[in-house]
Amino acid sequence: MGDDAEVVVPTSITVQVELAPITPSIDEGPSKSSTSFQGKPLRITANPCTLSWRNLSYSVDTKKKTSNHPDSMKTILTNVTGRCAPGELTAVMGPSGSGKTTLLDILADRISSGKISGDIFLNGVARKHKTFRAVSSYVAQEDSLLGSFTVRETLEMAAKLSLPSSITHREIVDRVQTVIDEMGLRVCEHTLVGDVFRKGISGGQKRRLSIAIELLSEPSILLLDEPTSGLDSASTYNVMKFVSRLCKEKMTVICTIHQPSSLVYAMLTNVAILTAGETVYFGPRVDMLSHFESLGYICPEHEDPAEHYICIANTDFVGHGDIPLLVSGYAASPLAGKIQDTIEADSTSLHGARDIERAPNSPLRQLVVLLKRNLVDNLRNPGIFWVRIVMYTVLSFMMGTMFLSTNKRIVPHDVVYLLTYANCFLVFMSIAVLPFFIEQRAVFLRERANSNLNVFSYVIANFLGALPGIFLIALSSTLLVGYLAGLNSYGVFLLIVFLSLVVAESLMHLVAACVSHFIIGMAIGAALFGWFILCMGLSTTKPRSKRS
Known part of the structure; x- marks a missing residue:
């Protein structure tokens, strides 16, 4: 069943925190079909976490000296700074090769080679490896799923493999049902994932299933690499709509997006634009237009701001903007200074992340x-x-x-x-x-x-x-x-x-x-x-x- 099918989410599941039922209306956007679902009461993340990074730089040894790299070291990221708080959806954007995925992998603690400099903070204190792994989940760009199992079977097996042995079978079933509802997978719950021998769920549903697997551990921080890659506009909208709902549960969500549509762009809280590993912009989505206008780059009235400014930052083609001006203009802007001040203030205003370790499974x-x-x-x-x-x-x-x-x-x-x-x-x-x-x-x-x-x-x-x-x-x-x-x-x-x-x-x-x-x-x-x-x-x- 396609992604534009009507999604009906039951409200019979008991959650940890009772809030007023939220009944958002999902406008399918590009598909021009209007449907809505009764949203179940949202659960609140048990350990809300603020993830921030300051002056992150990353370089790798190319093993070959060139005129551009006389010391054989190639710089991928240069002094990148940002912050994402609970309830915020931050999108890292930029042209191909700008360092989006590299930044996300560093934040996810998945890069062990190369030289990394800078600071990464969790609730205002230096990030600890075990604590971060316990409160975060990472969704890769490619869907790694076995096509011989249904959506529900996939989630139940993933829960039994990842959750502690102290979690009972009843609790596993309840948690699986919760994430099925959270990601709108009820309509394909008993459908095979599919492989080369048989057709299964759609691409958008596979993407949401991959996200649902990582939600089983109830993370405080969710990192997604290109969650909309390879999807059509309707599937992209549905995936990001369900991801944005997670922010209402006080989850910290950071994702990389190559070029979002205007509908997806409107869901974002913060936007980061990188080019050649340098920051062109990082800050609230609502402030991006005024920032670029102050540098002399005005977005046309009927053009998507994200697409317009990504094209300006793309040095692969003619017609791009003055990159040194964009980089230096942002570094000297009040937005950059405000983020630095907020990161400094986190060390005193936030309670440091308590030491948490993921309980081992048998x-x-x-x-x-x-x-x-x-x-x-x-x-x-x-x-x-x-x-x-x-x-x-x-x-x-x-x-x-x-x-x-x-x-x-x-x-x-x-x-x-x-x-x-x-x-x-x-x-x-x-x-x-x-x-x-x-x-x-x-x-x-x-x-x-x-x-x-x-x-x-x-x-x-x-x-x-x-x-x-x-x-x-x-x-x-x-x-x-x-x-x-x-x-x-x-x-x-x-x-x-x-x-x-x-x-x-x-x-x-x-x-x-x-x-x-x-x-x-x-x-x-x-x-x-x-x-x-x-x-x-x-x-x-x-x-x-x-x-x-």
């Missing part, structure tokens, strides 16, 4: 959840095992008929080639698992970064979850060959094929964990198996005896 509980998820995914996703099972069954029938036991011309030496080909082909085709494992790896990396996912539990669950599928492949592949060819010791043959497939699948998992793209992994896997086949001993010739 590795055993994570193992059980991951094992169940892998088994269900292997069962529902036809590309992981079912396609190979069908292919191997057909091929085994062909091989069995070629070496029928009733064929008197077949000698024992021919059976050696039959067994060798059957085993080698089955092992070689294990490279087919690479695309699906790399997809699962993206989900693992997201879960690992945003929660305390135990790596050992993930590896064991992945290994155990693959065993039933591998056994079915071995059984279907050897049964016809063994019966038609009249092989003796069928049990030994089945065991050898099964163990060979276990080793091959495990090797492909190792390769997939090391490469960035499945095509590279398949090339490496094919080379490895080709090397193994070459060295297995069949290609060696018997030494010739010397003639007397």
Whole structure:
């Protein structure tokens, strides 16, 4: 169901803080369809946090000296300052390569390389790593989701993996229902996410699902990287409308947006415009027009201010503004001074963020959840095992008929080639698992970064979850060959094929964990198996005896 469908949010869920019901009317904007929903009473964030940063600079070593970078250091950000308080929606904008995502990654504490200078404060005091991770969530630009599960199943499994073991099943269900309502996912609650084999929810719903996953931990700070990337105007409006509602819960929301529409722009509290890593503007949205007008840049009456000033700050094309003037003009403006004063005042006016650590989850509980998820995914996703099972069954029938036991011309030496080909082909085709494992790896990396996912539990669950599928492949592949060819010791043959497939699948998992793209992994896997086949001993010739 599309994003422009009518969204009806029930009000039967009990929340932590009772407020007067809010019934905002959502104007679908570009879709020209008017619909509204009964908003449930909003919950208030338990630990409201103000995130501020002062004189942030970031540079990386390019390993190559140039005229522009004689010391091989490339500067990405230069003295960037800003502040976002509870209830505010701050958008970081700018042309491509301006440093938007880099700034967000630094604020999210996700950059470990390069040189970072400057200060980051949480409620007026220096940010602590563990406390910040406990009160914040990060939504990446790409949606990392498993297409074999419904929206509700995805959220319930994410909750069981990320929330502490002290949270009961009833509380998990209640929290899942809450975020489903908060992000308007009730209409697609029982719809599959979708993958290459079947159509699922829309792009806008996937984006909202990714956000809903991070809301399960009830963060005080939500950081989103390009939440509207790849969406049409109606989907973009719906995603940002639900994000803006989170600010009414006293959540601090910071996102990067490449070029917002006028409808999305009107939802923002603060706006930051970067160009080449420098600040052209940071401050309230309502003050942006007057600031640029004071520098001589007046926005035409019927033009979107965000689009107009981003074009002025874009140095990739002709017609841009005087960048040094824009940067220095903002640095000397009352807005910049006011933000500096506010950050200074936060150290005394705000209560410093108390030390909070995310309660750990049980590795055993994570193992059980991951094992169940892998088994269900292997069962529902036809590309992981079912396609190979069908292919191997057909091929085994062909091989069995070629070496029928009733064929008197077949000698024992021919059976050696039959067994060798059957085993080698089955092992070689294990490279087919690479695309699906790399997809699962993206989900693992997201879960690992945003929660305390135990790596050992993930590896064991992945290994155990693959065993039933591998056994079915071995059984279907050897049964016809063994019966038609009249092989003796069928049990030994089945065991050898099964163990060979276990080793091959495990090797492909190792390769997939090391490469960035499945095509590279398949090339490496094919080379490895080709090397193994070459060295297995069949290609060696018997030494010739010397003639007397």
